Amino acid sequence: xxxxxxxxxxxxxxxxKPYLSLWKMALKIFLSSTLRKHVDGYDPVKGLEIxxxxxxxxxxxCTKMKIPVDNIKVAFVNGKSQKxxxxxxxxxxxxxxxxxxxx
Numbered sequence: 001x002x003x004x005x006x007x008x009x010x011x012x013x014x015x016x017k018p019y020l021s022l023w024k025m026a027l028k029i030f031l032s033s034t035l036r037k038h039v040d041g042y043d044p045v046k047g048l049e050i051x052x053x054x055x056x057x058x059x060x061x062c063t064k065m066k067i068p069v070d071n072i073k074v075a076f077v078n079g080k081s082q083k084x085x086x087x088x089x090x091x092x093x094x095x096x097x098x099x100x101x102x103x
Contacts, residue, residue: 023054025090027061032097038067047093058094059084073099 030047031039042048052061058075062068062084075082076095088094 024051025054025056025088026051027088027090028093029061029065030093030095031067032095033100034098035067035071035096038071039065052088054090056088057084058082058086058088058096061088061094062096067096071098072096 026049028047028049031042031044036042036044039048048065050061050064052064056064058077059069062072069084072084074095074097075084075086076097077086077088077092079093
C-alpha cells in the first residue's frame with residue numbers, strides 16, 4: 001500500500017524529515033550477473049518490485065536486499081547513472097551492476 005504526502009496549506013516549504021518512515025515508495029530493481037545470487041528467486045526478466053521508506057538512498061535499498069554495497073560499481077536510476085547516495089523519489093527503475101573484470 002502506497003501513501004501520499006499531505007499538502008501544506010502555507011506557502012512555506014514543509015519538512016517531511018520527521019515523517020519519512022510513515023510513507024513507503026515502490027521501486028523496480030534489475031540486477032546484473034553476480035548480484036542476482038543475493039536475492040533468492042530473482043527473475044532477470046521481471047526484475048524485483050520492493051517497497052522502501054521514502055527518502056531512501058540507492059545504498060539503503062541495496063542493504064535492504066542484502067547486497068553488499070562494495071559489490072556495486074554502477075547504479076542506474078531511470079536510465080541515468082547515479083551515485084549510491086542518490087535519494088530516491090519512488091516509482092523509479094533501478095539497475096545495479098557489479099565491477100566487471102576481463103581482458
